[in-house]
Amino acid sequence: MIAASLVLMPWQAPACAAPGAEDKAAQDTATAFSALGSQFQRLEEQLRQHRALAEAGGWPEVPDGPTIHPDAEDSRLATLALRLSVSGDLFSADTGLSTSAYNETLQNAVRRFQARHGLDVDGLVGRGTLRALNVTVQQRIDQIRVNLERVRWDLDDNSEDLVLVNIPAFKMHVIRDGKIVWTTDVIVGDPENKTPVFRSTLKNLVFNPTWTVPQSIASKELLPKIKQDPSFFQRGNYELYDRAGDKVDPSSVDWSAVDRKSFSYTLVQQPGPTNQMGQIKFMIPNDYSVCMHDTPQKSLFAVAARAFSHGCIRIDRPLGLAEVLLDNENWTRKEVDSQVESSETRSVVLTEPLQVHIVYWTAEVDDLGVMHFYDDIYKWDATVLERLDKPFQSDHHDQPGASY
Numbered sequence: 143m144i145a146a147s148l149v150l151m152p153w154q155a156p157a158c159a160a161p162g163a164e165d166k167a168a169q170d171t172a173t174a175f176s177a178l179g180s181q182f183q184r185l186e187e188q189l190r191q192h193r194a195l196a197e198a199g200g201w202p203e204v205p206d207g208p209t210i211h212p213d214a215e216d217s218r219l220a221t222l223a224l225r226l227s228v229s230g231d232l233f234s235a236d237t238g239l240s241t242s243a244y245n246e247t248l249q250n251a252v253r254r255f256q257a258r259h260g261l262d263v264d265g266l267v268g269r270g271t272l273r274a275l276n277v278t279v280q281q282r283i284d285q286i287r288v289n290l291e292r293v294r295w296d297l298d299d300n301s302e303d304l305v306l307v308n309i310p311a312f313k314m315h316v317i318r319d320g321k322i323v324w325t326t327d328v329i330v331g332d333p334e335n336k337t338p339v340f341r342s343t344l345k346n347l348v349f350n351p352t353w354t355v356p357q358s359i360a361s362k363e364l365l366p367k368i369k370q371d372p373s374f375f376q377r378g379n380y381e382l383y384d385r386a387g388d389k390v391d392p393s394s395v396d397w398s399a400v401d402r403k404s405f406s407y408t409l410v411q412q413p414g415p416t417n418q419m420g421q422i423k424f425m426i427p428n429d430y431s432v433c434m435h436d437t438p439q440k441s442l443f444a445v446a447a448r449a450f451s452h453g454c455i456r457i458d459r460p461l462g463l464a465e466v467l468l469d470n471e472n473w474t475r476k477e478v479d480s481q482v483e484s485s486e487t488r489s490v491v492l493t494e495p496l497q498v499h500i501v502y503w504t505a506e507v508d509d510l511g512v513m514h515f516y517d518d519i520y521k522w523d524a525t526v527l528e529r530l531d532k533p534f535q536s537d538h539h540d541q542p543g544a545s546y
Contacts, residue, residue, distance in 0.1 A: 177320040182293045184507035189286045200279035201228040210267035214244045231255040260516040262446045287546040288526045289505040304497040309337050310504045310516035312448040316466050324466045327443050331453035336520050339502050342426040345495040349481045349488045350413035351423045361405040369397050383408040421482045422460045426498050436460035449519050
């Protein structure tokens with residue numbers, strides 16, 4: 143049996159105590175910043191709760207060992223149950239459960255933990271889940287501090303309507319009137335091709351787009367395939383153009399004499415089921431050549447950690463996003479589907495463009511008050527934390543706020 147412990151309840155909206163003068167002023171300021179300000183407030187509350195948890199002793203470390211499977215008997219189960227109870231994933235009503243075997247109640251608590259840590263929700267206590275369980279309370283406190291700072295950088299935007307992509311969460315949200323109204327999974331850049339943090343404005347979307355292949359991808363990745371496969375252009379529905387923009391017959395090129403340095407062509411993939419942009423792309427002008435689009439590689443969304451692209455943002459449910467965006471244009475889902483089925487390339491301009499924020503939040507609190515932590519896939523947290531921990535100097539106006 144396990145004893146009840148101090149319980150941080152990440153699965154319930156935080157109940158804030160009456161704030162003091164300083165806290166009240168900070169909350170009033172954050173409230174003025176709409177959706178992003180709400181995230182700032184929630185993180186502040188979670189920072190208070192996690193610091194209280196640290197003062198009470200934090201949570202125990204679950205010893206290393208083999209994967210814990212359903213109904214297994216394992217000497218670590220009592221410690222696991224206490225760990226999940228302290229963090230609120232095992233509800234207080236369940237703290238009297240037997241830990242002689244890895245039962246359904248404890249499995250559900252693990253699934254809750256996995257869901258809010260960006261892990262595969264399989265109920266198995268394997269290496270990844272164990273690693274997340276054993277991140278200390280102090281490390282989570284520092285993670286919250288880092289992300290409070292990141293949210294603060296965006297508080298100058300008081301938009302109530304926006305599209306927000308959180309890179310480490312592999313998620314996209316559409317926010318209306320300050321509330322999340324639609325969510326989908328995304329694929330982001332791998333650690334060698336990081337998706338940058340930036341802001342843009344979504345002004346139009348393109349049905350059945352073409353794809354002009356970036357020169358780096360064409361010369362490095364596609365050229366070897368062109369040399370190996372004579373049917374490359376036909377099979378992939380590519381067209382070839384020279385530097386003057388004139389169309390070239392691929393069979394007229396001596397590909398054996400072409401290498402990365404001498405590659406002087408442009409590849410354009412035509413609309414269709416193999417197009418790397420998929421059925422639709424969303425135009426977000428930026429200095430990084432980052433696109434936001436559909437993808438034919440749907441199987442990749444089955445993986446929890448989806449850092450697979452060259453930096454672009456691939457969307458799991460792009461037609462659902464189009465439906466949400468075009469609702470203000472009086473489009474129905476039937477019209478969206480019909481436009482895709484026409485195979486016609488068509489750009490649709492939004493009468494009400496939306497702000498787009500591509501952010502890197504490794505900690506966030508959702509609209510229900512649930513605390514989420516994600517892996518620092520690009521290893522960017524340490525730099526922010528180092529700056530936060532530096533002594534504040536009043537003559538350095540760009541110094542991060544070290545009060546977190």
